[in-house]
Amino acid sequence: MIVFDRVSKSFGALRVLSDLSFHIGGNQIVGVVGPSGSGKTTILKLITGILAPDEGTVTVAEGVVGYVFQEPRLLPWRTALDNVAAPLRAQGKTREEARAAAGRWLERVELGGFEHYHPAELSGGMAQRVSIARAFAVEPRVLLMDEPFGNVDATLKSSLMDILESIIQERQTTVVYVTHELIEALRLADRVVELVPGQGLRELDLSDRGAVAREWLAGALGDLVL
Amino acid sequence: MSSTTPNRRKRLLFAAGGVVAILVVWQLLSLVVSPVILASPVDTAVALAGLAWGSKLWIELLITLKRLAIGLAIGVAAGWVLGIAAGVEPRVRSFLEPLRWVVMTIPAVIIALLAMLWLGVGDLAVIFVVAVIVFPTMYVNTLSGATSIDRRLTEMGRVYRFPRRLMLTEVYLPGIASPTVAGLTLAAGIGVRAVVLAEVLGALSGVGHAFSRAMSYLETAELFAWIVVLLALLAAIEFGVLRRLRRRVTRWRKADS
Numbered sequence: 142m143i144v145f146d147r148v149s150k151s152f153g154a155l156r157v158l159s160d161l162s163f164h165i166g167g168n169q170i171v172g173v174v175g176p177s178g179s180g181k182t183t184i185l186k187l188i189t190g191i192l193a194p195d196e197g198t199v200t201v202a203e204g205v206v207g208y209v210f211q212e213p214r215l216l217p218w219r220t221a222l223d224n225v226a227a228p229l230r231a232q233g234k235t236r237e238e239a240r241a242a243a244g245r246w247l248e249r250v251e252l253g254g255f256e257h258y259h260p261a262e263l264s265g266g267m268a269q270r271v272s273i274a275r276a277f278a279v280e281p282r283v284l285l286m287d288e289p290f291g292n293v294d295a296t297l298k299s300s301l302m303d304i305l306e307s308i309i310q311e312r313q314t315t316v317v318y319v320t321h322e323l324i325e326a327l328r329l330a331d332r333v334v335e336l337v338p339g340q341g342l343r344e345l346d347l348s349d350r351g352a353v354a355r356e357w358l359a360g361a362l363g364d365l366v367l
Numbered sequence: 368m369s370s371t372t373p374n375r376r377k378r379l380l381f382a383a384g385g386v387v388a389i390l391v392v393w394q395l396l397s398l399v400v401s402p403v404i405l406a407s408p409v410d411t412a413v414a415l416a417g418l419a420w421g422s423k424l425w426i427e428l429l430i431t432l433k434r435l436a437i438g439l440a441i442g443v444a445a446g447w448v449l450g451i452a453a454g455v456e457p458r459v460r461s462f463l464e465p466l467r468w469v470v471m472t473i474p475a476v477i478i479a480l481l482a483m484l485w486l487g488v489g490d491l492a493v494i495f496v497v498a499v500i501v502f503p504t505m506y507v508n509t510l511s512g513a514t515s516i517d518r519r520l521t522e523m524g525r526v527y528r529f530p531r532r533l534m535l536t537e538v539y540l541p542g543i544a545s546p547t548v549a550g551l552t553l554a555a556g557i558g559v560r561a562v563v564l565a566e567v568l569g570a571l572s573g574v575g576h577a578f579s580r581a582m583s584y585l586e587t588a589e590l591f592a593w594i595v596v597l598l599a600l601l602a603a604i605e606f607g608v609l610r611r612l613r614r615r616v617t618r619w620r621k622a623d624s
């Protein structure tokens with residue numbers, strides 16, 4: 142489905158990815174964790190094709206890609222409905238067909254009634270839900286999510302993750318979920334890989350997710366645990 | 368929304384007060400200054416009524432409007448198209464920068480005199496002056512808009528494989544709509560000033576020429592009446608057309624209280 146073969150990528154003097162190789166099978170949900178600057182977003186952009194590797198190859202099976210960005214990236218001058226509809230029109234749907242599908246997806250993310258609101262009239266969490274609806278409305282073969290809940294509070298994050306989980310379970314989609322919160326990845330993903338700066342990729346053993354979570358929390362809380 | 372209405376009423380009240388203050392000061396000054404130098408508001412109103420009642424005002428105004436419209440259309444179109452091109456392609460921007468600098472630096476009166484030298488007296492010279500003077504304003508505003516389009520939105524469009532047409536209609540054109548209208552607003556005001564200047568110096572008809580003629584014959588009340596006509600023209604363009612356009616183009620923004 143997605144194959145990285147000895148991929149390297151630099152931005153100026155900064156080498157972000159070095160000789161990276163991994164594969165993701167069809168319909169897998171893979172969490173990618175790592176600190177800021179480790180190359181998580183770069184991996185997603187290489188998958189979309191908007192970035193090309195400096196060395197190596199990235200192979201992605203044919204199909205539509207959906208992307209949930211860190212920030213909603215909604216067109217401010219379009220309503221929620223038209224924001225979700227825009228990528229559908231890019232696929233060749235008529236405006237009416239696109240809007241009908243967009244309306245169904247907005248209902249799905251519990252934004253029924255807000256179709257004609259502009260992004261400036263939506264809260265941050267609502268805008269991110271529109272972004273999620275947009276990513277799913279294109280019926281993606283591959284869904285990429287780049288820290289989608291980084292800017293929302295814990296309560297809202299929990300309800301958004303519930304929505305996301307239920308949608309992912311319904312669909313046959315390969316998901317690559319980037320986050321620096323391991324707990325999120327453990328909740329959603331079949332596999333979790335960790336990007337370690339200077340060391341490449343490390344697959345986590347998820348046979349005991351609880352233990353992995355506890356170990357991560359201990360590391361995150363540090364001296365507070367005592 | 369209900370809390371904004373009293374604020375808006377208050378603002379309008381103060382604006383009306385400002386207009387009344389101008390009229391009062393004008394009237395008081397006209398009592399102590401020679402009418403050759405300063406016509407009173409009453410004399411101006413009488414002269415304006417005389418112009419409006421006859422055909423003179425409408426004929427001259429139509430001539431000026433025609434020249435303004437054509438000159439604006441040429442200057443705005445050229446500025447907009449080249450502004451977008453320069454925004455998209457840095458080499459175009461570099462190529463146009465000397466021209467932009469020259470046109471913005473040369474005083475408007477010099478441009479008007481050159482127009483007379485090259486094109487004689489009449490419509491063509493006036494239209495040329497308006498187009499040339501308006502062009503850099505529109506160009507600069509459009510360029511600014513084109514280079515300020517949020518790169519995160521263009522990236523989103525690329526990720527979702529927006530075709531060129533959709534990128535244009537959903538990202539680029541709406542993205543530069545506000546700066547375009549801002550440029551239009553500035554261009555309209557500059558255009559009116561330019562057409563009057565060009566007509567004063569190089570035309571035998573139009574509002575500018577009428578202004579110049581009234582000045583020559585020391586018909587001060589008529590001169591002031593033509594000033595009022597100019598202000599009314601600018602107000603009609605600003606409040607009748609451009610503000611509505613600006614509101615329409617920016618209605619997606621949260622309303623300020």
